[in-house]
Amino acid sequence: MRNRKQRPIVGLVVLFSLILGTIFPALVMAQNATPDAGTPSAAASEPSEELVPAEAGKTELIIGQAQDVSTLDPQMSTQSNDIYVSFNIFDNLIARDRDLQLQPMLATSWTSLDDTTWEFELRDDVTFHDGTQFTAADVEFTIERTYDPEAETLVATVFSTVEDVVVVDDYTVQFKTKNPDPLLPGRLAFYGGQMMPKAYFEEIGAEEFGINPIGTGPVQFVELERDDHLTLARYDDYWGEPIAFETVTFRPIPEVAARIAALETGEVDIITRVPPDQVEQVRALETARVEQVLYNGLYVLAVNTKAEPLDDPLVKQALAYAIDRQLIVDELWSGQGTVPTGPAVPGDFAFNPDLPVLAYDPDRARELLEEAGYDGEEVIIETTDGYVVNDLPMAEAIAAMWEEVGVTVRLDVIEIAVRSEKNASKSFLGVWWSDPTNTLADPDGMMWRLLAPGGAQDYWRDEEFDALGLEARTSLDPALREANYQRMFDIFLENFPWIPILQPFESYGVANYISWYPYSNQYFNLRAENLQLVTE
Structure with missing residues (x-):
């Protein structure tokens, strides 16, 4: 239950x-x-709609994001709500x-x-x-x-x-x-x-730095009022071109409808995490548009392989087979995503375009559960509501799919702040949502970065996987590296330290007097080369 x-x-x-x-x-x-x-x-790019001049005197950029920041220490979080800010302070x-x-x-x-x-x-x-x-x-x-x-x-x-x-x-x-x-x-x-x-x-020490940082970026920290706003100011001595605004404010607005309404009324200028079923609503606004990019990463259920019954590879294989990913893409994502083949995305070194997408086969899932001797042990899904787009609806759908093949599921909804704590302490109970980004166009920048010994998601070890990863990251032989990664992909699909779900398109709402574009790696760039205020 x-x-x-x-x-x-x-x-x-x-x-x-x-x-x-x-x-x-x-x-x-x-x-x-x-x-x-x-x-x-x-690179030169055109906005999705014609831009219009802003009202005279516009000096503040306001961004409505789905969650509040958890820390401003750039080494203590890779969560999107935090890096949207930290990549501009630093x-x-x-x-x-x-x-x-x-x-x-x-x-x-x-x-x-x-x-x-x-x-x-x-x-x-x-x-x-x-x-x-x-x-x-x-x-x-x-x-x-x-x-x-x-x-x-x-x-x-x-x-x-x-x-x-x-x-x-x-x-x-x-x-x-x-x-x-x-x-x-x-x-x-x-x-x-x-x-x-x-x-x-x-x-000042690490704790104080996390709430009162300084960097060299185009904006500097002013104040943080939890659950209300984070204010940044233009750094006038910035070495590069100054940004177009005197202040930048991040406002946490968890409810999607409230974020869209704030964009429509001009209370905010950019919103993050526009769900697929709301994209057309934002596109229909007279004052704003949708900017969209295929995410250079995956949305996955990360797995605590130390917890029973997730310590059995056959159980994890069964869980993977039981998920109808194409149905999730079609129904929950309005087709705005693709089903992955494994722990890599197109464009990555060693990505094999000939591999089939991860299969949906509930009968095979039942066979694997029987082979594993599964006896109704509880699988815990710790889901957030807004950490990634559609996390709760996807978790509910996946829980139902798992129950359909005979898995006992407990679905716990946790606050995003709790997720941050669990992520830091590596204390997740079962499976949870993660959105790994490929930072290198290489498996070293996503799969190995997170799953390697000592990595942020080090809940599983395999001696061969570890040896191949260590060899690949230091080898100058592309053929060896590719062979190692192909074998690592095989080991991954035998053990499922993540259960990949989809590679999504990520959508943002942007006021038509703002020229700004998203990056596929979630680098939320507010520097002058990527952000302009239209004045005429």
Whole structure:
């Protein structure tokens, strides 16, 4: 039965990069030339509707998002409601544009000195929001904190290839890696790579930093009033082009209807998490439009494989077979998504387009349950209502599908704040919603980043999977890496540490006097190259 708590149911590295040039073109450029310093470029794109001028005197950008922030420490959360904010307070050494190509940010150039040494030249005109200079010492501090076991960050696996960060001088830093790591520039462009202020952090401590941070980004923190608003102000000494607004306010508006109404009346300028069945309603507004992008990741049910009966691979295989994903895409997503083939998405290195999508076969599910000796043990779904779009409706549908093949299901609805706590403490009871993003166009940036030993979702271990993943992330042989990943995909589909559900289109509502575009990796970019106020 279900328990509904809230509501019803340069050497070898150069060669490697050239072979994989279609995936890492900016990495190749960085090793052979010094790119122009500046803000990340964005490919030309047209808004979905004609833009109109804003009213005179518009100085505040207001964003209505589905949840409140849980923390402003960029190393303690990768949740979308948090990174929408943190990627604008903080800059990375390198960034990705809307085409996901690497561009200079706080680093002006990067070079592979040998197979295990990368050198980065830094901008010398960057200050943190308290006016202190950004230097290589801050890079060293930031990266070393990610894998410090005492810090217990949620990005601990991102830079685990790094042996040492060496400050050459104030504006030159070297990364010494344990083995060759051709993906290092890409790692620096996303989670864990947001540059933090060493002196300020050491002065106030981790707890205070999470609610009163400073970075080098185009906006600076002003105040956070829980469940009401988060206010940011334009940083006038920003090294790049200033943003178009004096202030940026994030407002948590959990109810979809209330978010859409706020967009229609002009109370907010952008809304996140527009559900598929509401897309046409937003498109029909005279004052706003929908901007949509295919998510470069997956919506999955992550699995605590340490909990019975989820410790049995046959049970997890049965649960996977019992889900009619195409029905979910068609009915709950209005066709705005695709059924995945496994733990990778199209465009990823080693993705096999010839693989069939994950099958729906309830009879096979029943056979596997019988083979496993399943005896009615409870499977707990800990679902949120608004962490990802349609999470609760999907959980209710999946619970019914599992019950149909004979699985005993308990459906617990938990607050998003509780989910954040469970995510940090790794204390989920059964399965829960996760939206893993591929940060590298490589399985290392999604599957391995989260499921590796010590990863944020380290609830399952397989000796062969671990050995293959460690070898793949440090190998310069594309054929070996591809073979390793193909075998890892097989192991994944035998054990299901995630149960993939769909690759969705993510939709945002945007006022017609705002020019802004979403990124497929959830990089919510409010910088001048991606956000403009229409004035004429």
